[in-house]
Amino acid sequence: MLALEPSELDPTDTADHAISALKASAIRNVVISARRGAEDAAFTSPELRELPKLEHTNVIINRKDIDDAFARVGESIEKDTKSNLDAMALVTDKEATNHDRTLTFQFLATPIEIKGNGKVEEVIFKRTGTDETFSIKCGLVITAIGYEAASLEGIPYEKGRVVNVDGYVADNVYVVGWAKRGPSGVIGTNKSDAADVMNLLVSKLVQPKGKGDVSEIISHNKVVTQLHWQSINDAEIAAGEPLGKPRRKAVSREELLNLGAL
Known part of the structure; x- marks a missing residue:
């Protein structure tokens, strides 16, 4: 997103405030740096x-990084790894252009220090497995160096995730996603994971002690039902149509509730 020409987002369902922020951004060069190899x-x-x-961005991957990765994994390479390396090799084969935006991938580079006076100005790296260092001038650092679920009092926690059996932690306590499995999978993985855990939760429901009418509680708390969601969905699509977008997203709770007639 940071390396895109923001006008490319105009016909998408990216939220208006995000597009405005990206258009005001001075970022032109993005480096994605990894401590390990491309494999x-x-x-x-x-x-x-x-x-x-990408029509307005140079994407740079060093072919040697890919060749070295193939050499390291050898004949034991897994299917997904080979598919990724083949895709990165295609990027290296693309002819260079004169675009003013660049997205560079660098591998085997371990960050050891961030320098700057009141702001980020430079990151010092070490070539992984060596004593060689180098630096990159920059004005923004975004970290993505692993994930650990937050530890909550009374919840069993081990090796960065909540201890569970297929999502079940204890009576009335369930967990999904990375907090359940650890940092793995994509959005689709988490969706199916959530569905499995919800089915488990429903299977463990017991007969409630009270038999009162819950409609007042639902109404008071403005619970969004499937019908309300459909109203929100229809309104977003209708708002996006004259703009050539698949939808114009509502981003505040108040606006969403209004669109849902709640």
Whole structure:
């Protein structure tokens, strides 16, 4: 997103405030840096195959990084790893252009220091497995160096995730996603994971002690039902149509509730 020409987002369903912020951004060069080699990258090949299609951005991957990755994994390479490396190789084959935006991938680079006076100005790296260092001048650092679920009092916690059996933690306590499995999978993985855990939750429901009418509680708390969601969905699509967008997203709770007639 940071390396895109923001006008490319105009016909998408990206929220208006996000597009405005990106258009005001001075960022032109983005470096994605990894401590390990290209063979360990957690991208998916469909994502990588979209990169050569960017119309206003140079995407730079060093072919040697890919060749070295193939050499390290050898004949034991897994299917997904090969697909990723093949996709990155396609990026290296793309002819260089004169675009004013660049997206560079660098591998085997371990960050050891961030320098700056009151702001980020430079990052010092070490070539992984060596004593060689180098630096990159920059004005923004975004970290993505692993994930650990937050530890909550009374909840069993081990090795960065909540201890569970298929999502079940204890009576009335369930967990989904990375907090359940650890940092793995994509959005689709978490969706199916959530569905499985909800089915488990429903299967463990017991007969409630009270038999009162819950409609007042639902109404008071403005619970969004499927019908309300459909109203929100229809309104977003209708708002996006004259703008040539698939939808114009509502982003505040108040606006969403209004669109849902709540």
